[in-house]
Amino acid sequence: MVVGMAFAVGGIAQFVAGIFEFVAANTFGMTAFCSYGAFWVSIGLMFWPSSGILSAYEADALPDALGLFMITWCVFTFILFLATFRSSAGLVTLFFLLTMTFLLLAVGYFQDANVAIIKAAGCFGILTALTAYYVGAHGLLTAESAPFSIPNPSLATKAKL
Incomplete structure (x- = not known):
């Protein structure tokens, strides 16, 4: 459940919000939303068991x-x-x-x-x-x-x- 939330809400939704901020010419909002969207996608990938990222360490x-x-x-x-x-x-x-x-x-x-x-x-x-x-x-x-x-x-x- 947490991995799904990380991908969907944390990752995709924030990244899309960042794109809207880009269209609105809000550089700060675009930077924050797109970056933290990428953060949540990366967290989701790390903790997705079949990705093997955590088990590689x-x-x-x-x-x-x-x-x-x-x-x-x-x-x-x-x-x-x-x-x-x-x-x-x-x-x-x-x-x-x-x-x-x-x-x-x-x-x-x-x-x-x-x-x-x-x-x-x-x-x-x-x-x-x-x-x-x-x-x-x-x-x-x-x-x-x-x-x-x-x-x-x-x-x-x-x-x-």
Whole structure:
């Protein structure tokens, strides 16, 4: 079930959302959605039993390989986090939490799959998901589409003329 969700919702749906962001000329949205769509497809492939990817590693090498995979995504996510500073408080929070999630996953795997650290990463992942739902709801619940809206303060600076 998790592999199917990784492919369908995480992978395909996010990648398609990234294509729509490209059409809308939103470079940040396109980069984030397409990249994380690719992340979820790769996770799905790794954990798909018949792919043989995980079984190709020796038992003692697998945690380090997963740690390297996660630290790579942590660095990429940190770069996106830096790009959110002039967007909204919700996006800054979202990408901070996602960066911390990947960092904790990387540290947990590098510590021989330390269960406590990986569980802490899971807690940050849940906070990340809740924040993503909030940011998404803010985008949907506008004055034009709903009887109320939810706050998400803008961090954009006004251009000097």
